[in-house]
Amino acid sequence: MNTQAVPDVSGEFDFSDAQFKVIAQLAYENFGLDLQPAKRSLVYSRLTRRLRALRLPNFKSYLDLLTGPDGAAEQSEMLSALTTNVTHFFREKHHFDQFRDLILPEAIKSARNGGRVRFWSAGCSAGQEPYSIAMCVLEACPDAARYDIRILATDVDPVILARAKAGLYLSEERDSLPADHKDRMTIAADRPGEFTLVPEVKNLVQFGLLNLVKEWPVRGPFQAIFCRNVAIYFDKLTQARLWSRFAPLLETEGMLFIGHSERISGPAISLFNSTGITSYRRNAQKAEMTSKTEISR
Template sequence: MQQEYAIDDRDFRKIVELVMNTAGIVLSDRKRPFVQSRLGRRLRALGMTDFRQYCRLLEAPAGEAERSNLINAITTNHTSFFREPHHFSYLANAILPKLATSEAGQSRRLRIWSAGCSTGEEPYTIAMTLREHQSALRDWDVKILATDLDTNVVAHAAEGIYDSDRLGSVPPSYRERFVTELDEDRSRMNDEIRSLISFAPLNLLQKWPMQGPFDVIFCRNVVIYFDKPTQRKLFDRYADILKPTGSLFIGHSESLLNVTDRFDLVGRTIYRRVK
């Protein structure tokens, strides 16, 4: 029988503060059972007896690796291929044709960032969309950057192997072209789309190593975990690294209303930089 760990107010507050300062993620009191359950697995893995011992490790210089495990443990990674499909239709039918006839069309350069890529379904969906409409991007230099705070999901995404039952939302013609069945249970993304994507771990609140500029940024279902001041800073940074009329896609439950004035709404949870 697995040991159950109880977390008191003091230790919960320490973990809440550490998570906020490290990743900008806000954990309310109602998240206590979730935190207790997720981190209980870490205590068992470390052979610890209580959360007080765990907090001492997190605060110690030797706890850097465990602080990364902490963030991995409390982040939620729910995603799917072609989630919110209207985003990819807009990318294919509105953004790509416009880019082809704009100044970007002269440079033949396209840069897209999947910020908060989770296990990779989003950037692979972007890549499939681009390959399917490659006639508009013939001989272009196309790159997709895919990043996430959780180092475990980034490693999974880079591998490009998925349970075959997760591919139900991928159109059959796309599966035939872009996916190889490894066995009856697993499938792998083909090199044709893998070659477009670079995966890397990244904390959105820390310094960004890339310079940009990006034509498109997908940041969907990420900022719901941040407070308003953190959201304002993040969207301001997105505007800075986007091209002047670059596009930003956010999640279905998110909005830029009263957060930033640097974007105009042009579609359902689709924005264009204006400042």
């Protein structure tokens, strides 16, 4: 193995192949991140910021921290540094159009008849996705608070999850909202240049910390699951397992929405039927045949 140290342009830190391999293994085992050698320079540039913030002299000290008895907290910081949390309200609008047209009418009808309605934003980032789902729900059912309707929003990154719970956004982010939503569903925040969502939107969303490559304390069934631009960080095997685990959690005719550059793969292909651009309906017959042992791996 070539362990020659590769400094950055400033010569500030050395970063060997062996050190990169340890970080890549930690990221894969704990979070499912697929850090191939081609991403080494990105890993280096992102993590040097952590070394500076922690006032560490070198990557050896950083690895000692990551692998030490108190390493879990820094591993979460590492994850936050290595992933990109860029999103906006109603991103990939065609998904929300399908959600409104194909899912909400029956879901709202069920709720009004005393049924349980659940939606899941798996990988909710800073919260724009689950809050967009909530706005769709309120648009279709203004009195949603009277019924058993909830949106579960989860993320593996506690830093970004805290931002999502706070629900504070820069004023320019209102531009991605439909015109009528800007007035009815947002309010000015305490700090100038920021806004937040009205309580009716926020109260529909419940946030939780969840690692998609570990066990899920999630039961379902869900009428819709949004898991968009999350699987791009995983290798093909981890992606295939993820899609297969979603299928049994969806209600009959429930839908899965994934990212624009993602595709259902592996055994899960038979568990879903495509309904448009990166949107899928559960194949109920096939999903029921998926063994619990297989989907829990």
